Amino acid sequence: MLPRISRKKPIFRIYSSANANGSDWFSWSILTRSVRLGTERFLLKLGESVKKETGFDVEGGNVKVGEFVERIKGDIKKGDAAFTRFRTGLLTDFVDWNRWERWKVLGDEMNLT
Numbered sequence: 001m002l003p004r005i006s007r008k009k010p011i012f013r014i015y016s017s018a019n020a021n022g023s024d025w026f027s028w029s030i031l032t033r034s035v036r037l038g039t040e041r042f043l044l045k046l047g048e049s050v051k052k053e054t055g056f057d058v059e060g061g062n063v064k065v066g067e068f069v070e071r072i073k074g075d076i077k078k079g080d081a082a083f084t085r086f087r088t089g090l091l092t093d094f095v096d097w098n099r100w101e102r103w104k105v106l107g108d109e110m111n112l113t
Contacts, residue, residue, distance in 0.1 A: 047058040 051057050
């Protein structure tokens with residue numbers, strides 16, 4: 001036997017209306033503020049619920065992730081500095097050392113034997 005599907009009332013409804021005199025009460029700033037506050041409230045309750053059910057502190061996890069990201073950013077900066085040093089110093093020294101004239105001299109020396 002198939003389970004019965006019950007229809008529940010929607011949790012929220014959206015209404016649209018306008019004043020008869022033409023003045024509009026809608027404001028994007030009010031809507032944005034309302035959505036932001038509702039989102040903050042939802043995330044706070046979600047974090048509390050997750051901590052209650054699992055023992056995992058979401059905010060503590062966010063702090064750890066932030067520390068990890070900052071450490072990665074530092075490593076990237078160090079890598080950029082090392083790459084720049086390689087590109088500007090070591091690579092040019094290697095190219096200079098590996099000039100064709102040096103190989104030509106080595107080739108001449110090998111032909112003498």
